Amino acid sequence: MKRTVFLLTAFFFLSFFSIPTASAQVQVRIRVILASNVGQIIDPSLNDMHKELGSLFNFTSYRLLRDEPMNLVPNRTVTVQGRRPGRLMEVTLVGLHRDNAQLKIRVIREGVDLLNTQVRLSPGRTVLIGGPRYGEGVVIFAVSSRF
């Protein structure tokens, strides 16, 4: 009798704690965009963001350099490499709540932190991180989540 009760209790505890562990991941899409005033080219794959970019910035040209859909799991850092060596972005999921995910983001150039930040990102919302120079333009990282 005691053993049965113990087994039942253990089973329920294990199943209870295994559910959040299994589902604790966030789908994130990181797009690396080169914005410049050279030409008037809007990358067709940026059509969904074109209005946002146009209303926020004065650039005339937006070109998609990289599009990285990824699943983030807690405390595991994911790296997005830039076109040039030594330029990269690190993203780590540090917390997951009912309606937002906490992301730690580092933008690194040649071993130096350009930016070190932590944001709470709601589903469907986008964070644009921009400014680093790249050729005749600047790089914009568009980070959006879905969970």
Next chain:
Amino acid sequence: MTNSCSAVSKVLEKYFDQEVTGEERFLVEGHLQDCPACRDALKSMEELRTWMRVPVDEAVRKEDFPWVWQKIERGIRLQEQRSWWQSLRSWLDVTPLFRKKVWIPAVATIVVLLFISTQIIFKQTPSYQGASVVEYLESPTCNVMVYQLEEPKVTVIWMFEGPEEEHTTT
């Protein structure tokens, strides 16, 4: 009618119903050969039976016995149908585990776990629905500006690497 008639009349009905012993049958049949009164009495019984059997046979022919049997079976089933509580109890008695009433602590454990999980899942946390909140931010090399728009729902973190870059943003 003779004296033996009174003796035969006592077993005549039994003879008619074919319930007599061999000895009685021998006695009655011997008597009937010589006694027209008893033969008439036997004939009357046969006529009476015929008169009764015709309408009964007619009614039996008209009756739909399979349908009657179905009605009876339905009645039996209705009588045997148990309440949901009896069904539940019999189901719980299926396994020795439940027969020992182990399910009582198990159900209690489930209830407690559900209560705890509800508290954890629906814990009052600050709602950030629709917003992207910059919790902290540092840049040793750049000036950084943060601005947030509601329409479109975008948060912008902009790094200024040099004074000449400032004119590029609105």
